[in-house]
Amino acid sequence: MSYTLYVLRCNDDTLYTGITTDIEKRLHEHNHTDKGAKYTKSRRPVTLLYAQACEDKSDALRREYALKQLSRLKKLEFIKENLINTNNWN
Numbered sequence: 001m002s003y004t005l006y007v008l009r010c011n012d013d014t015l016y017t018g019i020t021t022d023i024e025k026r027l028h029e030h031n032h033t034d035k036g037a038k039y040t041k042s043r044r045p046v047t048l049l050y051a052q053a054c055e056d057k058s059d060a061l062r063r064e065y066a067l068k069q070l071s072r073l074k075k076l077e078f079i080k081e082n083l084i085n086t087n088n089w090n
Contacts, residue, residue, distance in 0.1 A: 003060035010043035
């Protein structure tokens with residue numbers, strides 16, 4: 001099963017990091033259903049800032065933990081650097 005690490009920007013400009021097997025479904029859940037994270041429910045709408053494919057759930061969890069250890073500034077720097085390097089987003 002393929003997992004994706006993702007970072008959302010919430011309406012209050014905070015960041016939320018998570019993992020999922022279906023990024024489109026999960027983004028919909030965060031924005032429109034009770035299945036979204038408790039954190040994002042009061043901070044809607046959320047937008048996808050970054051997504052990265054991971055080898056498996058273990059890899060996704062390791063990457064999520066590492067990203068969550070970073071300060072907000074370091075997270076944004078990481079995202080910017082990785083988006084530039086991968087040319088996935090503009």
